[in-house]
Amino acid sequence: MHKIQNMYKNDTSQRTPPLVDQAFAQLRRDVLSGTYSPGAKLKLDELQAAYGFSSSPLREALSRLAQEGLIRADERRGFRVTAISAEDLMDITRMRVMLDVQALRESIEHGDDAWEAQVVAAFHRLEKVEGRLSDGPVVLDQGWTDVHTAFHMALISASPSERLRTWSASLFDQAERYRRFSARYRKTFKNKSSEHRKLMDATLRRDADTACALLREHILGTERNVLAVLSKVEPDRGG
Structure with missing residues (x-):
């Protein structure tokens, strides 16, 4: 006993x-x-x-x-x-472009059938959640954050470099704080499913150049959206 x-x-x-x-x-x-x-x-x-x-x-x-x-x-x-600032966001974005794009290229090179299935499943979950969001002002909740993160991490999960995957995940989360901050102030929510689908399709075709270009523009698009909000809204810096 x-x-x-x-x-x-x-x-x-x-x-x-x-x-x-x-x-x-x-x-x-x-x-x-x-x-x-x-x-x-x-x-x-x-x-x-x-x-x-x-x-x-x-x-x-x-x-x-x-x-x-x-x-x-x-x-x-x-x-x-950590304070929110345009300078910090631009530094995060610069590093994401350097690391995430390389991680995706390596994933496309090394990914197997199981990896492809993981990417498809992660996109399906993300599309379902985004389909339930309104077109008006929206606060991105933990449910959206979880599936959005899972999709992007699935894309790079076949990279053989654990350090590259870890650093990419950390930078993604730092950018997530900015995404969720800016979403509270945007008048409309731009559904990203079409961008994510194009990114997934190019990845599954093993078209590394197109997929990497799409990911780069996707990251830069997030930066533009957040900078537009930061130019009009002074973040509450606490204290």
């Missing part, structure tokens, strides 16, 4: 993420969604009350978020959400 109970406990512990991972995931989600305004101070005691974690996993989670560039350590050894 004790052996069975111990096996059950071990199995349960394997299924439950460590506290640091849980804290990191929840904080990361809320930073990306704008729950914490750009520049907002992240006070440890307030985070403990909000999430129910002790200081140790929260400090580790904050350090990991700082490594991703989503938050910054300030001069008083605290943390603030």
